[in-house]
Amino acid sequence: MAAARTLRIGLIPGDGIGREVIPAGRRILEALPSSLGLKFSFVDLEAGFDTFKQTGVALPDRTVETLRKECDGALFGAVSSPTTATKGYSSPIVALRKKLDLYANVRPVKSVAPSPAYPEPIDLVTVRENTEDLYVKEERTYDTPDGPVAEAIKRISTRASTRIATMAGEIAARRARVRQSLGDNTKQALVTVTHKSNVLPQTDGLFRSASFAALAQQRFKDAGVKVEEQIIDSMLYKLVLQPAYYDVIVAPNLYGDLLSDTAAALVKSLGLVPSANVGDGFAIGEPCHGSAPDIAGKGISNPIATLRSVALMLDFLNEEEAAARIYKAVDGNLAEGKLLTPDMGGKARTDEVVEDVIRRL
Amino acid sequence: MAAARTLRIGLIPGDGIGREVIPAGRRILEALPSSLGLKFSFVDLEAGFDTFKQTGVALPDRTVETLRKECDGALFGAVSSPTTATKGYSSPIVALRKKLDLYANVRPVKSVAPSPAYPEPIDLVTVRENTEDLYVKEERTYDTPDGPVAEAIKRISTRASTRIATMAGEIAARRARVRQSLGDNTKQALVTVTHKSNVLPQTDGLFRSASFAALAQQRFKDAGVKVEEQIIDSMLYKLVLQPAYYDVIVAPNLYGDLLSDTAAALVKSLGLVPSANVGDGFAIGEPCHGSAPDIAGKGISNPIATLRSVALMLDFLNEEEAAARIYKAVDGNLAEGKLLTPDMGGKARTDEVVEDVIRRL
Numbered sequence: 001m002a003a004a005r006t007l008r009i010g011l012i013p014g015d016g017i018g019r020e021v022i023p024a025g026r027r028i029l030e031a032l033p034s035s036l037g038l039k040f041s042f043v044d045l046e047a048g049f050d051t052f053k054q055t056g057v058a059l060p061d062r063t064v065e066t067l068r069k070e071c072d073g074a075l076f077g078a079v080s081s082p083t084t085a086t087k088g089y090s091s092p093i094v095a096l097r098k099k100l101d102l103y104a105n106v107r108p109v110k111s112v113a114p115s116p117a118y119p120e121p122i123d124l125v126t127v128r129e130n131t132e133d134l135y136v137k138e139e140r141t142y143d144t145p146d147g148p149v150a151e152a153i154k155r156i157s158t159r160a161s162t163r164i165a166t167m168a169g170e171i172a173a174r175r176a177r178v179r180q181s182l183g184d185n186t187k188q189a190l191v192t193v194t195h196k197s198n199v200l201p202q203t204d205g206l207f208r209s210a211s212f213a214a215l216a217q218q219r220f221k222d223a224g225v226k227v228e229e230q231i232i233d234s235m236l237y238k239l240v241l242q243p244a245y246y247d248v249i250v251a252p253n254l255y256g257d258l259l260s261d262t263a264a265a266l267v268k269s270l271g272l273v274p275s276a277n278v279g280d281g282f283a284i285g286e287p288c289h290g291s292a293p294d295i296a297g298k299g300i301s302n303p304i305a306t307l308r309s310v311a312l313m314l315d316f317l318n319e320e321e322a323a324a325r326i327y328k329a330v331d332g333n334l335a336e337g338k339l340l341t342p343d344m345g346g347k348a349r350t351d352e353v354v355e356d357v358i359r360r361l
Numbered sequence: 362m363a364a365a366r367t368l369r370i371g372l373i374p375g376d377g378i379g380r381e382v383i384p385a386g387r388r389i390l391e392a393l394p395s396s397l398g399l400k401f402s403f404v405d406l407e408a409g410f411d412t413f414k415q416t417g418v419a420l421p422d423r424t425v426e427t428l429r430k431e432c433d434g435a436l437f438g439a440v441s442s443p444t445t446a447t448k449g450y451s452s453p454i455v456a457l458r459k460k461l462d463l464y465a466n467v468r469p470v471k472s473v474a475p476s477p478a479y480p481e482p483i484d485l486v487t488v489r490e491n492t493e494d495l496y497v498k499e500e501r502t503y504d505t506p507d508g509p510v511a512e513a514i515k516r517i518s519t520r521a522s523t524r525i526a527t528m529a530g531e532i533a534a535r536r537a538r539v540r541q542s543l544g545d546n547t548k549q550a551l552v553t554v555t556h557k558s559n560v561l562p563q564t565d566g567l568f569r570s571a572s573f574a575a576l577a578q579q580r581f582k583d584a585g586v587k588v589e590e591q592i593i594d595s596m597l598y599k600l601v602l603q604p605a606y607y608d609v610i611v612a613p614n615l616y617g618d619l620l621s622d623t624a625a626a627l628v629k630s631l632g633l634v635p636s637a638n639v640g641d642g643f644a645i646g647e648p649c650h651g652s653a654p655d656i657a658g659k660g661i662s663n664p665i666a667t668l669r670s671v672a673l674m675l676d677f678l679n680e681e682e683a684a685a686r687i688y689k690a691v692d693g694n695l696a697e698g699k700l701l702t703p704d705m706g707g708k709a710r711t712d713e714v715v716e717d718v719i720r721r722l
C-alpha cells in the first residue's frame with residue numbers, strides 16, 4: 001500500500017456561523033475512511049470582522065503566510081461585512097483571493113429534488129473570475145459643484161480571462177467524463193460565456209473574445225464541450241426560466257457573484273451551495289452563505305454547504321475519490337430528508353446532520 | 362368641458378418586433394375614449410441597428426432633435442444589438458437616455474395569477490438610474506507583456522443618486538396612494554436601496570448614502586414610505602425567493618438592468634414587462650423585451666409590454682386616468698386568458714390581443 005498523503009489544511013472560521021460550520025468541515029475530513037490513503041493536519045487561522053475589531057486588521061499577515069508556506073488547502077467560513085464603510089476594514093476573503101492568486105471561484109448548484117417550479121434537475125456550475133473586474137477596488141472621489149462624484153475601475157485582462165475560461169472548459173470536460181462514467185446521457189458539455197459587450201465592447205468584449213479563444217482549444221473540442229454566450233441580463237432571465245439547460249457558466253467577477261447567488265436561490269437555500277477559490281495547486285473551500293448573525297451560536301446552521309466545499313477543495317487537490325465519497329454521503333442525507341436543519345424545513349442540529357453524513361461516508 | 366390636451370408622441374419602432382409592437386401602442390392611444398379630453402399626434406422616427414446598417418448612424422440627430430423640440434413623449438420598440446463589437450455602432454437607446462437626460466428607468470413587474478412557485482402576488486417596480494455607472498462607456502485598452510488589458514469607468518454621482526432615489530420615494534408614495542384608494546392593505550410602502558458598498562465603499566457607498574439622505578425627506582415619512590437596503594447579490598437571492606415582499610427597488614444603472622430582467626423572469630415573460638425612461642417632463646415608453654429576430658415579421662409578438670409602456674408613459678405625463686384605463690384593460694385581457702400570444706401559451710396574433718384590450722378600455 002502506498003504511503004498516506006498528508007494534506008495540511010488551514011481552518012479560518014471567520015465570523016458568526018463560520019465558527020460552527022468550519023469545525024463540521026474538519027470532522028468530515030477526519031472521518032474519511034483510511035483506505036483512501038489520506039491524512040490531514042490542521043492549523044487554526046484568524047480573519048474576519050471580529051478579528052478586525054480586536055486587532056485592527058481583518059486579514060492578519062500570519063494567516064496569509066501560513067497558508068502560503070505550510071498549507072495545501074484551506075476552509076474559510078464566513079465574514080460579517082459591515083454595509084457601512086468602516087474605516088480600514090476591507091473584506092478578508094476578497095483580499096485572500098487576490099493575495100494567493102486564487103483566480104477561480106467555482107460554485108456548483110444542484111437541486112435536491114424536482115420542485116413544481118423546476119421539474120427537471122438543476123445541476124450547473126458557475127465559474128467566476130476571482131481577481132479583477134470591479135474587485136480591483138480602485139476607487140476615487142472628487143468634488144464637483146453638484147456634490148461628490150465617485151469612480152471605480154473595472155479591469156479585465158486577457159490573462160485572467162483566458163485562464164478562467166480555460167478552467168471552465170476543464171470543468172465542463174471533467175463533468176462530462178463523470179456523467180459518462182455514471183451512464184448519464186441527460187446533457188451535453190456546455191460552457192456559456194456571459195458578458196455585457198453590447199455596452200462595454202472593450203472590457204467585456206475582451207472577456208468575451210479571450211474566453212472564446214481559450215475555449216476553442218482542440219482538447220475541449222475533443223471532449224465535446226459546446227460553447228455559447230449570453231448577455232448577462234438575458235443570462236439571469238434564462239437562468240431563472242430554464243436552469244436545467246445550463247452546465248458551466250463562466251463570468252467576470254461581479255456578474256459571477258450575482259449569477260451564483262441567483263442560481264443558489266433556484267435550489268432554495270444558500271445553505272446548500274459550496275464554493276472553492278482555486279489557484280494553481282491550492283484551493284480554499286468556502287460555503288456561499290454569509291455569517292448569519294441571526295442564528296449564530298444556536299448550533300442550527302446548515303453544514304451542507306461547508307461539507308460540499310470540503311469535497312470541492314479535495315477535487316481541486318486531485319483527491320477526486322475522497323471528494324466523491326463526501327458528495328454521495330451528502331446527497332444521501334438530503335435525499336432521505338430526515339435530518340435537515342431548520343432552513344430546510346427540518347429540526348436537526350448542525351451536529352446531527354454532520355453525524356448522519358459521516359455515517360454515510 | 363376643458364379643451365382637449367394634445368400630446369405629440371414620437372414613434373421609434375427600431376428593429377425586429379419593434380415594428381409590430383409600436384403600431385400597437387399607437388392604436389391604443391388612438392382608441393382612448395374622447396371623454397378623457399386627450400388627443401394625440403404622432404411623428405415617425407428612426408433608430409436602431411437597421412438604421413445603422415443603412416445610414417452608418419444608429420441614432421440620427423433628427424430623431425433626437427424632433428423628440429427634444431416637438432414631442433411630449435415617445436414610444437421606443439426594441440433594437441437588435443450585435444454581440445460582437447461593431448465598429449461605430451453603439452446602442453441608440455442608451456444614447457437617447459443620456460442625450461435627453463431620461464434619468465430614471467422605471468420597470469413595474471406584476472404577476473398575472475398565483476403560480477405554484479409564487480402563490481402570493483408579485484407587484485414591484487425597479488427604479489433604475491439611467492445615465493451613469495458603467496453606462497458612461499468610458500473605456501480604454503492598453504498593452505502589457507501578458508496581452509491587452511481593458512478598463513472601464515464606473516461613475517456614481519451624488520446628483521444622479523439623489524434624484525433617482527427621490528423618484529423611487531415618489532413612486533412608492535404614489536403606489537401606496539393608489540393601493541389605499543382601492544382599499545388594498547396588503548403591503549406597506551417600501552423602498553429597498555441596493556448596492557455593493559461592501560466591495561465598493563466609494564462609488565456604491567455614495568449611491569447608498571445619497572439614496573438614504575434623499576429618502577429621509579419628511580414627505581416620504583409622511584407618506585409612510587419605509588426604507589431598507591440590500592447588497593445586490595443578496596437582493597437577487599431574496600428577489601427570487603420572496604418577490605412578493607418587495608415594492609420599489611432602487612438601483613444604480615447596471616444592477617437595475619440585471620434586477621429588472623430577473624424580476625421579469627419571475628412573472629415568466631419579458632413580453633409582459635413595460636418600462637419608462639423618465640426625465641423632467643418627458644417620458645419614453647419602452648417594452649423590456651428585445652427585438653426577437655426569431656419571431657419578427659410573423660405578427661405573433663406579444664403587445665402587452667408595449668401597451669403597459671404606453672400607460673406608464675402617460676402616468677409620467679400626468680395622465681393617470683388614461684393610464685389606469687389601459688392597465689385595467691390589459692389586466693382584464695390577461696385575467697380572462699383567452700386571447701394570448703404564443704409566448705404566453707396562447708394562439709392569438711398581436712392584432713387580436715390589441716383589439717381585445719381596446720374593447721375593454
Ligand SMILES: CC(C)[C@H](C(=O)O)[C@@H](O)C(=O)O
Pocket residue numbers: 081091093094257559560594
Ligand atoms: C462578501 C463579499 C465581498 C463576497 C463577494 O462579493 O465576493 C461575497 O458576496 C461572495 O460572493 O463571496
Ligand SMILES: CC(C)[C@H](C(=O)O)[C@@H](O)C(=O)O
Pocket residue numbers: 198199233442452454455618
Ligand atoms: C440593449 C441594452 C443596451 C439595454 C441596457 O443594458 O440598458 C437593455 O438591456 C435594457 O435593459 O434596456
